[in-house]
Amino acid sequence: MIDLLVKRDINVKNELLSGLTVAIALVPEAVAFSFVAGVHPSIGLWAAFFVGFITSLLGGRPGMISGATGAMAVVMTAFVVLYGLQYLFAAVILCGVIQMLCGLFGAGRFIRLLPHPVMLGFVNGLAIVIGLAQVHQLKSNHSVAFNDHTQTFEVAAQWMSGTVLFTTIALILLTMAIIYYFPRLTKAVPGTLVAIVVLTMIVQFTPIKALTVSESVAQMNAIAAEQSAKSKQFEAEKPQLIFSKVNARGQAIAAEDFDPTLATNQESESSVHKAGHFAIPAIPFNLKSLGIIFGLAITLASIGLIESLMTLTLIDELTETRGSSNRECLAQGLGNMVSGLFGSMGGCAMIGQSMINIRSGGRHRLSGITAALCLLGFIVFPPLWSCIGMIPVPALIGVMFIVVIATFEWTSLRLWNKIPPSDIFVIVAVSAITVLADLAIAVAAGVMISALVFAWKKSHQIQAEVSETADVKTYTLTGPLFFGAATSFKEIFTPTEDPSHVNIEFKNTRVYDHTALEAINTICAKYKELGKTVTLNNLSEDCQGLLTRAEPILEVEASEQDFQVAV
Structure with a gap:
């Protein structure tokens, strides 16, 4: 089942370097999505490792990268505020169970039913989402503000300006240029990795300065801790406040000075030490708890499977190979179960990181496994994290902009x-x-x-050719008969004007659903009321089966060759 080196054309060097590149790019993404979900960054980093490692090892699409994603993080935010981390972990475990059941029952094959325009819309929309997320990285001076309408604390920021903005944009463009042009010199090393190394050296050893990963994580930790602490303080005081004073108190709390050191220490005690350690979620095991987590689990499972299977389909097209959708469902479900049991937020396939991997030469399981293990090293070993922390954020923004350009289906703009x-x-x-x-x-x-x-x-394709003799009128139908065509089907017939015997010829049509059966029944009933006989000829075997099973609700009798209305 673990076909790590099955294909002989695997390039181990490219796989290892591609995996390292992906791992470096995974760090800020996992941290950012943790911030979106309202949890500590370590919870997102551990999720990226567990889900990424298991799906790379056992999944149905070699080369596809999984981890903590924004699509799943967005729906976790309110849930974490309402119920807390333990219920979130329980929901992630149940999400994994649901995904594994989908894989066992073969639900993954239904991804093939998605129309191509839906695929194009998904790819373009996701490219825009990734691009917008990078644009928001151009904000600074983050602070906690109170929203009077929702009565919640939100993170506010201002756009960069002046020299800082100019430097950041210049570094982003330099990163994109290196990634684009370096492969023309040599493909021995991924251009993405070269760009990250070059930009890191520029920022660390020249007067040019930019926000680094470690600084960004520290800022996110501080602002998340402030938001959490002020939200808890507000919720504790809110029941004692009269309605007219609620918003004023919220604004006052938002404006108060905050000690980030104390909050960070409290946060580390409540979540950091739990992330990455096995523990059954500390929630009551009863129907009430199940009801709380079931809705979120279904939503997470649906989002995770849809994003993963559509990413799988996209990579299949890019690499001209075919992955196993059901196997991916099983692996992703197992990854989320393990992720929840080890105190992390779960995840699914990441189209951006998968595109980085494919562009860097990663085609097999080795690249995904390498990415996950490197990420684990960054989490566990402080010296490695220090190296990652020196990477400038503009370099990673540039990498993701290249991903956006490669992901967006530009050909769709020519289809108008x-x-x-x-x-x-x-x-x-x-x-x-x-x-x-x-x-x-x-x-x-x-x-x-x-x-x-x-x-x-x-619905407009159901038609009839009418022929008539002295006492028999024949309607020869053409086209599908289903709920959409039922009205057009009824309009074809003229019971009051027709002779005493009517033949309805089904040789060129099919009966598909209950609405079609009811339409046939309605027409037959009208003829019966007028004392006329209707014969249904040349029904296909499946249509005959439908009518036979529907006899209790139809005024139609079965015979070997046709069906006749009981008069």
């Missing part, structure tokens, strides 16, 4: 006059909803729109 308008609408809708809401809602909306468009088009 070449594909149906409905497909264009699906692409735009899925992209927009991915940016404004989340991936699961976007994909569901895209599938629903595509299905409705398909049903609408097919």
Whole structure:
């Protein structure tokens, strides 16, 4: 099952270097997504290791990178505030169980039913989301502010300006240039890794300065601790306040000075030491607890599987190979179960990191395993973390912008006059909803729109050729008969004008659902009321089976060759 070195064309050097590059890029992403979820960065880093290692070792798509993701982090935020970390870990474990059940029952194959416009919309939307996340890195002077409408504490920031902004943009462009042009000199070393090393040396050994990873993590820790402490203080005081004083008190708490050292120490005692250590979540094992975590678990499982399987499909197309969707469901489920049991936030496939891996030459399991083990080294060994901490954030922003450019399907911009308008609408809708809401809602909306468009088009294809003799009238149907075509089907017939016997010829049509059966029943009932006989001819075997099973609710009798209305 662990086909680590099955293919003989594996390039071990490229796999190892690609894995190292991915691990370096994973650090700020995991930290950032931890901040989004409202948990300590160590919880996101451990999640990236557990999920990344297990899916790389056992998953269905070699070369795909998994870890803590923004799509899952976004839906965790409110849950953590309401119920706390222990309930989050329990929800992640249940999420893993659900994903493994999906893999066991073969639910992964349903990803093949997604229309191509939905895939294009997903890829474009995700590229925009990744790009916007990098743009927000150009903010500084983070502070905690109180929102009067939601009565919650939020993180506010200001855009960089002046020399700081100019330097940051220059370093980002230099990173992108190195990644783009270095492979023209040699492909022995990934251009992404070279860019990160060069930018780190520039920032560390020249007068040019920029925000580093260690400084960014320290800032995130401090602001997260301040937000958490002030939220707890506000919630403790809120019940004693009269309504008119609530917002004023919230504003006052937000403006108060804060001791980040004390809060950081408290935070480390409550979460850092638990992350990475096996422990059953400390929640009551009863139906009430299950009800609390079940909704989040279903949401996380859905988002994780959709993002992972769509990323798998994308990498399949890029590498011209085929992964196993059901195996990926099982591996991701196991990864999330282990992640929850070891006090971390879970995750799924990361399209950005996967693209970095593919672009850097990672095609096999070795690159993903290397990335996970390197990340573990960064977490466990302080000297390695110190090295990672020296990397300038603009270098990582530049790396992700290259990923955005490579991820976005630029060819979709040339499709405006070449594909149906409905497909264009699906692409735009899925992209927009991915940016404004989340991936699961976007994909569901895209599938629903595509299905409705398909049903609408097919509903107009039911037609009939009419022929009539002295006492028999024959309707020869063509096209599918289903819920969308039921109305058009009924409009074809004229019971009051027809002779005493009517044949309905089904040789060129199919009956698909209960609405179609009810439409047939309605027509037959009208003829019966008028004392006329209807014969249904040349039904396919599956259509006959449908009608036979529906006899209790239809006024149709079965015979060997056809079906006749009981008069």
